Each structure stands twice: as C-alpha cells, then as structure tokens.
Amino acid sequence: MGAVEAREIKKRFAAFERTGLIGRRRIVVNALTGLSFDIRWGEAYGLLGPNGAGKSTAVKILSTLLLPDEGSATVNGFDVVSQPREVRRSIGLVLYPDKGFYARLSGRENLVYFGRLYGLNKSEADSRATELLKLMDLSNAADRPYEEYSLGMRVRLSIARALIHDPPVIYLDEPTIGLDPISSKSVRELLMELKKNGKAILLTSHNLWEVEEVCDEVGIINGGRIIMEGEPSEIKARLGLKYVIEIDVNVGSSLRTLRVETKDPAAELRRLLGEVNGEVKGIKIREPTLEEAFVAAVSNGRN
Numbered sequence: 179m180g181a182v183e184a185r186e187i188k189k190r191f192a193a194f195e196r197t198g199l200i201g202r203r204r205i206v207v208n209a210l211t212g213l214s215f216d217i218r219w220g221e222a223y224g225l226l227g228p229n230g231a232g233k234s235t236a237v238k239i240l241s242t243l244l245l246p247d248e249g250s251a252t253v254n255g256f257d258v259v260s261q262p263r264e265v266r267r268s269i270g271l272v273l274y275p276d277k278g279f280y281a282r283l284s285g286r287e288n289l290v291y292f293g294r295l296y297g298l299n300k301s302e303a304d305s306r307a308t309e310l311l312k313l314m315d316l317s318n319a320a321d322r323p324y325e326e327y328s329l330g331m332r333v334r335l336s337i338a339r340a341l342i343h344d345p346p347v348i349y350l351d352e353p354t355i356g357l358d359p360i361s362s363k364s365v366r367e368l369l370m371e372l373k374k375n376g377k378a379i380l381l382t383s384h385n386l387w388e389v390e391e392v393c394d395e396v397g398i399i400n401g402g403r404i405i406m407e408g409e410p411s412e413i414k415a416r417l418g419l420k421y422v423i424e425i426d427v428n429v430g431s432s433l434r435t436l437r438v439e440t441k442d443p444a445a446e447l448r449r450l451l452g453e454v455n456g457e458v459k460g461i462k463i464r465e466p467t468l469e470e471a472f473v474a475a476v477s478n479g480r481n
C-alpha cells in the first residue's frame with residue numbers, strides 16, 4: 179500500500195460570477211476534474227500548478243478538511259471519507275506559518291500544547307518538543323515568545339508542529355514562501371532528511387527550483403487534473419527542453435557572446451568550439467529548468 183493514493187477525485191464548488199456592475203449569477207467551479215496520483219514511502223511528490231489549478235483543494239481533501247464529490251483517496255491505507263480520524267493521525271500539515279500559533283507562548287510551549295492536543299502526555303510532549311526544537315535548529319530560541327520569531331524561525335516551528343505526533347505522511351503548502359536562500363536551503367535539507375527516514379512528503383510550491391531539488395516525482399496540475407507526471411529530469415526530456423550554451427569570445431578588441439539553444443549540449447559545444455574564431459574567454463551551459471517545463475506543459479496541455 180502506497181503512502182497516498184488518489185483516484186479520479188472530482189470536486190465542484192458553487193460560486194457566484196459578476197454580471198455587469200451589480201448583477202451576479204450562480205456558477206459551478208470544477209476545482210478537481212479527475213485527480214489521480216500516488217506517493218510512495220520515502221518519496222517526495224511535488225504538486226505544481228498555476229493559481230486556481232486545484233492544489234489547495236487536493237491538499238484539503240487529502241487532509242479530510244473537504245469531502246470529495248467523486249473518486250476516492252487513501253492516506254497511510256486509511257480512506258479519507260470513512261476513516262478521517264485515522265487519516266488525521268497519519269498526517270502532519272504545514273500551512274502558512276502564522277496559522278494557529280499562540281503569539282505570547284514560547285516556541286516550546288506552543289509545541290507542547292499541540293503535542294497534548296494530539297494525545298501525548300506531559301512528559302512525552304516535553305521531550306518530543308525538545309527533540310524537534312533541536313532538529314529545527316531552534317534550541318536557542320525555544321523559550322522566546324513566538325511573536326519574536328523571524329519568518330524563517332516560524333516556518334521551522336510550523337514544520338516541528340507538523341512532526342509532533344511523528345506522522346508518516348507530511349503535507350507542505352508552499353513552505354519556503356518569503357524565506358531567504360539560507361533558510362529555504364535548510365528547509366530543503368530537512369525534507370531530504372525526512373525522506374531518508376521513510377516519510378512520504380507532498381509539497382505544493384511555486385518555487386520550481388525547490389521542487390526540482392527535493393522531489394522524486396512531480397505532477398503538473400492544471401484544470402483540476404494532472405496533465406504531466408514524472409521525475410523532474412524525465413519531464414524535461416519529454417518536453418524536449420533545450421540547454422543554453424553561451425560562449426564569450428574575444429574578437430579583435432571586443433568581447434562577443436555566442437548563445438545557442440540545443441538538446442545535445444556536448445555535441446553542440448564541440449561544434450561551436452571548432453568553429454569559433456577568436457580567444458574563448460568563458461563558457462556557460464545552463465540546464466533547462468523545471469520552470470520552463472511547467473510553462474510548456476501548461477501551455478501545451480500535453481500528456
């Protein structure tokens with residue numbers, strides 16, 4: 179049994195659409211239109227998509243916060259509709275970092291509080307909080323009030339909270355939004371560590387570079403269903419994305435840059451170096467990014 183199995187999930191919302199200045203009419207929004215994907219143990223799955231693609235609706239259904247209209251899903255082997263308690267015990271949820279923490283309580287007190295809500299006794303909650311504060315590099319700030327925490331510290335505390343009951347599955351909705359590069363790197367390293375410990379991770383993100391680094395599998399979601407899925411490198415290959423080669427050449431007294439896009443950088447580089455007339459001052463080869471894959475997949479709607 180996989181960690182998460184989503185099968186043909188559909189979800190509609192009743193909403194209103196403006197007509198003219200004051201008029202409005204009822205419409206139906208098809209948020210999910212047959213979403214299927216699997217997450218294996220020890221794997222991170224990246225759900226990528228433009229605004230309104232259905233990412234949050236998917237996370238909410240897989241967390242039992244919303245019911246699907248059609249289709250089914252299991253998390254840790256439990257059904258999201260008929261076994262919501264078991265599903266909730268199986269997941270740790272990292273939403274926008276400010277949600278739910280008590281500003282005047284310290285990081286440690288907040289964690290102990292949430293540990294008790296999950297049914298840990300006082301000494302279990304205390305020792306789990308100490309362990310997680312250490313893991314998140316927050317031991318020095320453990321007894322400072324939450325309101326004094328920086329954004330990076332808040333994100334780390336919210337990951338600690340998601341892990342307090344040691345869930346096997348973790349969902350993170352845009353965990354590194356607003357973080358500086360050092361803090362977001364430390365969050366990525368932590369996610370790699372959690373994977374090594376066998377946890378299954380679902381990551382939604384607009385930071386495609388982050389998804390590329392952390393995720394084993396990526397699903398590109400658009401219009402409420404996955405339109406492309408695979409390892410980040412597979413997706414790049416399937417889209418036929420091109421590498422960019424830039425060669426700086428001194429021609430006479432001026433520096434010129436040759437720029438070529440190619441699917442086969444080694445062959446193209448050999449060809450270019452054979453043809454260049456002048457002194458080569460620098461060579462840069464840039465890999466296609468997942469960002470380019472994402473834009474291409476969404477605009478092509480290809481499978």
Ligand SMILES: Nc1ncnc2c1ncn2[C@@H]1O[C@H](COP(=O)(O)OP(=O)(O)OP(=O)(O)O)[C@@H](O)[C@H]1O
Nearest residue numbers: 191192193207209228229230231232233234235236
């Ligand atoms: N409670 C709701 N009532 C009506 N429509 C909703 C509701 N929640 C979501 N929707 C609609 O469902 C669609 C999918 O929304 P969702 O929030 O899942 O997208 P998303 O991929 O998470 O977007 P974003 O990246 O902007 O967070 C959108 O068209 C959205 O407007």
